[in-house]
Amino acid sequence: QKEVEQDPGPLSVPEGAIVSLNCTYSNSAFQYFMWYRQYSRKGPELLMYTYSSGNKEDGRFTAQVDKSSKYISLFIRDSQPSDSATYLCAFFSGGYNKLIFGAGTRLAVHP
């Protein structure tokens, strides 16, 4: 079993749709849960992070963590064409030096 599972997509939605992106993980030592966004031919950039179970909201983006199910989600409301990118979930444990990334989900929002 992979440490992190993320559906690579691609996911294509119309402008204004609500988008749901998800990852599952197996390592219960993970303490920090992150979403990175990667535009084409660019490096990933941190979009959101959360430390505990529950929801965290930032504008049109909501990150959700369910530690009991080892499941994290990113919701994008009122999606825009500028949201078209690859979204990677990432996990960090205080005992490690490295982030563990999912494969990334390619999202295309069409006008």
Place this chain on the structure above:
Amino acid sequence: GAGVSQSPSNKVTEKGKDVELRCDPISGHTALYWYRQSLGQGLEFLIYFQGNSAPDKSGLPSDRFSAERTGGSVSTLTIQRTQQEDSAVYLCATHRPGPGSWTQYFGPGTRLLVL
């Protein structure tokens, strides 16, 4: 500069040749990571440098891969006797370690194609 820079942005080489990829970190960022991103795959950790400590090389896929960091700043990733399966985007990321500080800042990557 303001961000992490990497060079070259693209590299095409022949199988069996050696290549060097360079990463210039954000000033003051003592931690530096190299990752590899293959098509349809997540970011694969390669190596981690932190200050003067011995690097964590646990992610290097074979002894053809090596990296160094001179003076705690610029880093070079070297791939010897390149193989076609080495074709990928190589990303460098840096951060300034501290309490609660682990956000990594990525460079734009070097696209390596081995023919």
